[in-house]
Amino acid sequence: TDTQHQQHFDDKIAADIAIEAKDWMPDAYRQNLIRQIGQHAHSEVVGMLPEANWLTRAPSLRRKAVLLAKVQDEAGHGLYLYSAAETLGCSRQEIYQKMLDGKMKYSSIFNYPTLNWADVGVIGWLVDGAAIVNQVALCRASYGPYARAMVKICKEESFHQRQGYEAVMAMANGSNEQQAMLQDAINRFWWPVLMMFGPSDTDSPHSAQSMAWKIKRHSNDELRQKFVDNTVPQLEALGMSAPDASLAWDEASGHYRFGEIDWRELHEVIKGRGQCNHERLQAKRRAWEDGAWVRDGALAHASKHASTAA
Ligand code: ACO
Numbered sequence: 131t132d133t134q135h136q137q138h139f140d141d142k143i144a145a146d147i148a149i150e151a152k153d154w155m156p157d158a159y160r161q162n163l164i165r166q167i168g169q170h171a172h173s174e175v176v177g178m179l180p181e182a183n184w185l186t187r188a189p190s191l192r193r194k195a196v197l198l199a200k201v202q203d204e205a206g207h208g209l210y211l212y213s214a215a216e217t218l219g220c221s222r223q224e225i226y227q228k229m230l231d232g233k234m235k236y237s238s239i240f241n242y243p244t245l246n247w248a249d250v251g252v253i254g255w256l257v258d259g260a261a262i263v264n265q266v267a268l269c270r271a272s273y274g275p276y277a278r279a280m281v282k283i284c285k286e287e288s289f290h291q292r293q294g295y296e297a298v299m300a301m302a303n304g305s306n307e308q309q310a311m312l313q314d315a316i317n318r319f320w321w322p323v324l325m326m327f328g329p330s331d332t333d334s335p336h337s338a339q340s341m342a343w344k345i346k347r348h349s350n351d352e353l354r355q356k357f358v359d360n361t362v363p364q365l366e367a368l369g370m371s372a373p374d375a376s377l378a379w380d381e382a383s384g385h386y387r388f389g390e391i392d393w394r395e396l397h398e399v400i401k402g403r404g405q406c407n408h409e410r411l412q413a414k415r416r417a418w419e420d421g422a423w424v425r426d427g428a429l430a431h432a433s434k435h436a437s438t439a440a
Contacts, residue, residue, distance in 0.1 A: 143344055148274035151217035159343055162336065163273050164218050165234075166345065168225040171211035172236035176229075176410050178204045180244040181253060189247060196293050197250065203286045210279040217275045230415050232402055239326045241404030248301055248308075248315035254294015256316075256323045256361065262287045263357045264327065272344040295364065302368040309369075316365070317373040324388070325396040327354040333393070358386050 135154040142149060149155055178201050185201065188194035212222045228234035239257055244250060262284060269280040301308040328334055328350040340346040348356075362379075365372055376389035398404060 143272055146272075146344070148277065149272055150274045158339075159345075160218050162340060162343070163276065163345065164215055164220045164225070166336075166340070167211055167215040167218070167276055168220070168228075169235045169237075171208050171215060171225075172229040172234060173240065174204050174208035174211060176236045176240045176414060177257075179410055179413055180240055180242070180406075181250055183244050184247060184250045187247070188250075193297065200254065200290050200293060203290065207283050207286070210283065211276075214273075214275040214279045226418075230411065230418060232411060235400060237326055238396060238399040238404065239322050240410060241399050241406045242319070242322050243406055245318075246311055246315065248298070248311040249319070251294050251297030251301060251312070252315040252319050254290050255298050255364070256294070256319055257326070258287050258290040258294060259361060260323050260326045260357050262291055263353050263360065267347045267353060270344075270347050276345075298368060302370060312368075313370055316370055320372050320374065321391065321395070322399075324354055324358070324391055325399075327351070327357070329393065329396065330391075355385055358388055362386050 136156065139149070139153070139155055139159075142153075149159075181197060182201050185194060185197055188197055212226075215225060216222055225234060229236060239260075244253070265280050265284050265287060269277055269284060271277045271280070298312055301312040331337060331349045331351045334350050337346060337349055341349065358377075362372070362377065372388075374389045376387060378387050380387045399407070402408075
């Protein structure tokens with residue numbers, strides 16, 4: 131019966147036993163996972179755009195090769211995540227179409243422009259750095275296929291974060307102009323990166339249930355604080371600063387205190403009114419339409435092959 135199924139599910143969650151694709155699960159758990167994993171997958175593929183913008187203008191062959199590898203990894207992350215979502219019974223095409231139609235979200239951070247080369251380093255260092263903090267926690271998410279996808283993704287994200295830090299280190303040790311470019315990129319990305327962790331715990335509708343189900347192991351604010359604590363020493367090592375006059379070490383709590391996030395800005399970007407929302411969705415729609423002949427060709431080939439094999 132459903133009561134027995136629910137009891138069995140609750141027992142597994144309590145005992146930290148992973149829920150697998152074929153296990154019974156409450157429908158709300160399934161829908162919540164499709165929502166989060168789907169948004170996560172969309173973020174990976176939309177996230178390729180701001181950096182891809184600089185592939186043709188990378189300052190050296192080495193930088194270009196590294197950036198190309200990183201952007202390709204992001205496509206791979208999207209694919210693992212769409213596959214994890216599909217194990218829950220949704221179709222990849224359906225959730226992808228929802229994203230193209232603006233009915234499913236992707237991370238706010240990818241709606242900001244990349245104006246110069248320093249932005250590419252800062253994205254690797256700060257955006258991927260924030261993604262790791264969030265995703266390391268998700269390696270222990272209660273849904274097995276999601277948690278396992280996260281393990282490989284986190285390893286690759288660590289490489290992305292290091293390549294970003296190495297690129298910003300070169301600029302921090304460079305000319306005055308390079309240092310100024312880097313500081314400008316940090317100034318523009320700092321607050322949007324803190325917003326990646328989502329609304330504050332007091333304003334996060336999904337958190338309580340997702341924590342109870344052990345999809346989320348830490349709250350949005352806890353992970354945001356962990357990121358700030360990790361990152362301030364790195365900023366200092368670079369000789370750079372954050373655009374936050376309130377940022378200060380708090381001896382008593384053992385954490386860095388930081389200023390209030392502009393929640394109105396996060397809300398606007400999530401609602402589709404950020405600087406690049408329109409451009410990003412346009413680019414993904416165009417890519418989907420331009421790829422139609424490849425999908426048609428692959429389908430025609432598969433059906434021809436199936437009929438000759440039969
Ligand atoms: N950008 C866009 N939407 C956001 C963001 C953000 N930074 N933060 C929260 N939201 C959305 C939520 O998706 C939710 O929308 P919905 O109800 O329409 O689905 C709403 O705002 C309320 O937020 P929460 O209740 O806090 O939502 P949730 O419990 O899902 O927590 C979080 C948000 C932390 C982003 C969570 O979904 C998560 O951990 N996702 C997986 C990680 C991820 O998506 N990373 C993508 C960026 S990293 C990268 O791709 C490199």
